[in-house]
Amino acid sequence: MTMRDVLSSFREINSKYHMFHAVTGDADPGDAAFLFSAKDNLTSADMETCSGSRILEGYRPAFDAESIARMRAAGGKLIGKCNMDEFGFGTFSVNSGLEIPRNPYDPERSCGGSSGGSACAAAVFEDHVSLGVSTGGSICCPASFCGIYGIAPTYGRVSRYGLIDYGNSLDKIGVLSARAGDMRKYIHMISGRDPKDPTSCAQPELKDTGRKLKSAAVPKDGTEGLSADVKDAFDRSLEKLKSMGIDVETVEMPSLKYAMPAYYVLATSEASTNLARYVGMRYGRQRGDLSLRFDDYFSSFRSEYFGEEAKRRILLGTYTRMAGFRDRYYAKALRVRQSVIADYKSVFSRFDAVLTPTMPFTAPRFGEISGMSALDAYKADYLTVPANLAGTPHLSVPCGYDRNGMPIGMQFVADHWNEEVLFDAAESWEKGFEMVKPEVKV
Amino acid sequence: MDRETVERVARAAHIKLSESELEKYSSDLNEILTYFELLDEAPDTGKTGVNPVEIADVLRDDVPRSDFDPDVLLRDMDTYERYVRGPRLL
Numbered sequence: 001m002t003m004r005d006v007l008s009s010f011r012e013i014n015s016k017y018h019m020f021h022a023v024t025g026d027a028d029p030g031d032a033a034f035l036f037s038a039k040d041n042l043t044s045a046d047m048e049t050c051s052g053s054r055i056l057e058g059y060r061p062a063f064d065a066e067s068i069a070r071m072r073a074a075g076g077k078l079i080g081k082c083n084m085d086e087f088g089f090g091t092f093s094v095n096s097g098l099e100i101p102r103n104p105y106d107p108e109r110s111c112g113g114s115s116g117g118s119a120c121a122a123a124v125f126e127d128h129v130s131l132g133v134s135t136g137g138s139i140c141c142p143a144s145f146c147g148i149y150g151i152a153p154t155y156g157r158v159s160r161y162g163l164i165d166y167g168n169s170l171d172k173i174g175v176l177s178a179r180a181g182d183m184r185k186y187i188h189m190i191s192g193r194d195p196k197d198p199t200s201c202a203q204p205e206l207k208d209t210g211r212k213l214k215s216a217a218v219p220k221d222g223t224e225g226l227s228a229d230v231k232d233a234f235d236r237s238l239e240k241l242k243s244m245g246i247d248v249e250t251v252e253m254p255s256l257k258y259a260m261p262a263y264y265v266l267a268t269s270e271a272s273t274n275l276a277r278y279v280g281m282r283y284g285r286q287r288g289d290l291s292l293r294f295d296d297y298f299s300s301f302r303s304e305y306f307g308e309e310a311k312r313r314i315l316l317g318t319y320t321r322m323a324g325f326r327d328r329y330y331a332k333a334l335r336v337r338q339s340v341i342a343d344y345k346s347v348f349s350r351f352d353a354v355l356t357p358t359m360p361f362t363a364p365r366f367g368e369i370s371g372m373s374a375l376d377a378y379k380a381d382y383l384t385v386p387a388n389l390a391g392t393p394h395l396s397v398p399c400g401y402d403r404n405g406m407p408i409g410m411q412f413v414a415d416h417w418n419e420e421v422l423f424d425a426a427e428s429w430e431k432g433f434e435m436v437k438p439e440v441k442v
Numbered sequence: 443m444d445r446e447t448v449e450r451v452a453r454a455a456h457i458k459l460s461e462s463e464l465e466k467y468s469s470d471l472n473e474i475l476t477y478f479e480l481l482d483e484a485p486d487t488g489k490t491g492v493n494p495v496e497i498a499d500v501l502r503d504d505v506p507r508s509d510f511d512p513d514v515l516l517r518d519m520d521t522y523e524r525y526v527r528g529p530r531l532l
Contacts, residue, residue, distance in 0.1 A: 155493070169492055169494065201498050202497050255485075258484040261478045294529040296529075299458045312467060312471070316471060318455040319447075329481065334491065374473070374474065375473050391493070
């Protein structure tokens with residue numbers, strides 16, 4: 001399929017799978033070297049950017065996010081902005097004020113979240129790469145549910161300039177694609193120091209060192225609570241890795257069980273301050289009832305245009321930062337994060353990577369998701385959250401299919417700044433894995 | 443978290459909740475905060491930090507510059523004579 005074929009068919013495909021919120025009007029790729037899409041919380045000067053929220057409808061940014069600018073500078077053509085959970089608040093891309101992306105293997109199921117539209121686009125279109133953003137697992141989860149590769153690099157590896165913040169100490173921009181080699185190629189393209197984001201300026205240079213994955217540790221608790229099909233596929237994958245000459249051992253990582261509550265305290269605390277700027281003035285939706293006094297204006301506007309999950313996380317994050325509760329929740333969560341990092345560092349002194357399934361189950365049906373409580377949905381992230389809390393790079397590879405043909409993912413976590421090990425893991429794994437592509441019917 | 447606390451938190455966060463939302467969020471947040479009690483038993487190493495990796499300070503000379511055309515920034519804003527229009531303060 002040529003770039004021109006993609007540009008002539010993708011609107012029709014989008015009408016069935018809803019991966020894009022905004023699309024290019026161009027039918028001609030011109031002299032583009034490749035086509036790409038980006039999660040809709042990355043600003044784009046030529047397309048509306050809503051971050052999945054009704055409160056930002058109509059927002060036309062004045063500038064490109066640095067990651068998008070670097071893709072364009074390398075010859076990339078942005079074809080669409082991808083649907084997602086509102087501000088990244090979710091595991092299934094259903095917490096959206098806009099459209100909900102449909103899984104390419106079964107449109108009645110979720111693409112995962114929150115970079116669901118990005119994973120869907122990367123799975124459906126040939127030779128397509130999509131930029132995603134991970135705060136607690138939002139790249140690896142949808143990569144797993146859509147049967148593709150996805151990488152979230154070390155915190156600070158890719159500039160966050162132009163990213164609509166969810167949690168500033170957690171957000172990472174990464175790559176999703178059906179091709180393992182794209183992990184290396186595009187992380188190299190978008191990474192590097194950027195004075196506009198000081199958190200990107202402490203990074204060591206990303207080099208092709210040729211470092212290989214030789215050993216991996218499986219946390220003992222990392223294989224609990226799995227569906228039977230995920231457990232079976234993961235066990236078979238471990239045997240395959242051993243046959244590839246990789247040393248695989250089980251280890252204890254006692255801090256991991258505290259990662260989930262620590263993550264949700266920090267993520268919602270940061271989110272509740274970040275979302276304070278959306279008050280119905282300056283950008284996105286405006287022109288509320290100006291006869292109201294300012295407090296009432298802001299409250300009525302936010303209540304009308306924030307979705308249910310956004311409100312829940314604002315309330316939770318506001319509470320955990322309040323006087324009287326801050327030490328118990330926020331300050332303790334910061335210390336737990338350091339314990340989790342120490343646990344990872346201890347394992348990385350002996351192993352190249354930590355290995356688990358990416359998600360405990362395969363993509364659920366939308367009806368199953370609506371039956372989950374908020375806490376049930378949060379708990380689904382227990383395998384992806386620890387690496388995100390620790391800021392360590394992590395990668396999901398497809399490793400099998402369940403009895404319904406839905407993809408299963410396996411997650412590798414490496415030490416800070418060691419993306420090289422993950423690139424090798426993806427490329428070596430791809431050589432021996434037979435990917436079953438989704439049948440896309442329009 | 444009881445209804446009164448949810449109401450107080452919502453007021454601080456500039457969110458107006460209906461009666462049914464108050465009920466729902468009170469129940470949801472109670473369940474979530476009960477789960478957060480797990481943090482109380484987490485061993486405390488005393489080590490803390492805001493970021494997961496070390497962040498370097500980046501300094502530059504304070505030179506005035508304009509990265510964006512003001513007309514582009516104002517194009518979609520609700521304005522009055524090039525001022526952003528907002529709700530009344532008094």
